[in-house]
Amino acid sequence: MRVGTNVWPGYEPLYLAREQGFYNHHIKLVELPSASDVIDALRMGHLEGGALTLDEVLSLIQEGQDLVVVLVFNISAGADMLMAHPDIQTLSDLRGKTIALETTAVGALMLKNAMDFAGLPDGSLRIRHMNLSDQLRAYQSGKIDAMITYEPFSSELARAGARILFDSSAIKGQIVDVLAVRRTVLEKQPQHVRELIDGYMQARQLMQTSPQAAFAIMNQRLRLPDEQVGAMFDGLELPDTEENRRLLNGKRSPLSRTAEGLAQLMVKQKLMPAPPPLKQLTDPRFLPESS
The missing domain is CATH 3.40.190.10 (Periplasmic binding protein-like II)
Structure with a gap:
């Protein structure tokens, strides 16, 4: 299962999880230079999932990519x-x-x-x-x-x-980064999706319980001045398992309703020709039992 990301603080717990050995060889994180590269790789079928903003997911769905949101990484609250x-x-x-x-x-x-x-x-x-x-x-x-x-x-x-x-x-609540996965992957590789999300949540927990240790591990990859690592997350909310379940649960989940409004704005701003079909946009089944 190949998951593409660009460099963004909200996605960093994925890499912390990898460094901590929470992922087996079936999960491959693919870091790309920009969100546009992640989008292109999904279009070309080189990835099974991607870390994207909600508007990017909507654009891909409008093009015909059958994607499902299975995790909310972060909500912008000042970032x-x-x-x-x-x-x-x-x-x-x-x-x-x-x-x-x-x-x-x-x-x-x-x-x-x-x-x-x-x-x-x-x-x-x-x-x-x-x-x-x-x-x-x-x-x-x-x-x-x-x-x-x-x-x-x-x-x-x-x-x-x-x-x-x-x-x-x-x-708050309108600008969201999410993990979007191909619907076929949810059917064929559900255990890998669960492992990916579970590892992310374990890393998120480590950031809360042992922030200095977590930031030090992250910075082996980022190579930033030490004081900047923790500051990366200023203005971001990282929803826990229960908040993720609330956001993703239901046929018209809270995130689906946010997506509907965002799609209307994107059409008005000529960022897409028409709203995409958003049937079963979100799926909370792959979240851990608790945070």
């Missing part, structure tokens, strides 16, 4: 943010300014909610789509006034003087 030049004091001050964001549903969701909070109508900002890695240079050269971003890019922007005006703690 995604809108930052702006210090002269811009409030969200309302963004009127007529230029804001940079990625061409993703997460970027669209953050922008829509920030504008709603400020009472700004559509068309009141100039929008530029760009990669997060290009935002700092654009900000320093005065080409953009604000951006939607996250770590590690937000720390670089803060050092350049940008301030946080809005973050995902205001819309």
Whole structure:
């Protein structure tokens, strides 16, 4: 069972589980340079599952990939943010300014909610789509006034003087990272899916009971300054087994309802042509009995 990930704090417990020997040789974690590479590998049939944001799962389902969400890795509760030049004091001050964001549903969701909070109508900002890695240079050269971003890019922007005006703690529950697996794999390899999730939950528990030891093991792979390892998880909620069961349980589970709203936004923002069929999007059967 091959599971693709890119580098993101919420996925790190998978690698901690691997380092702790919680996985046998049937489970292979495949680290790829970006989420786009994970998506492409799923499209080409090179992976049985992938760690993705919910909007990415919806896009793949809309294309015809039959994926099921079996685990919620994390919920953004401040990790995604809108930052702006210090002269811009409030969200309302963004009127007529230029804001940079990625061409993703997460970027669209953050922008829509920030504008709603400020009472700004559509068309009141100039929008530029760009990669997060290009935002700092654009900000320093005065080409953009604000951006939607996250770590590690937000720390670089803060050092350049940008301030946080809005973050995902205001819309908690809407930006979610999940484990999506092919429906056929659930039927053919259920024991491997259970082992994958069980190992993840054991690693998550280790992070709570022995954080310094867990972070030290993680950093053998990440090679970050020691103080940055724990800080990676600031603004993220990692649901335990019981919360996962609540989010994934039922024909119209809480996560399915979130997905329905997200799909409508993605259609409105022209990120997909039509809402995908979301019959049996989530399945809690592979979660451990308890946390």
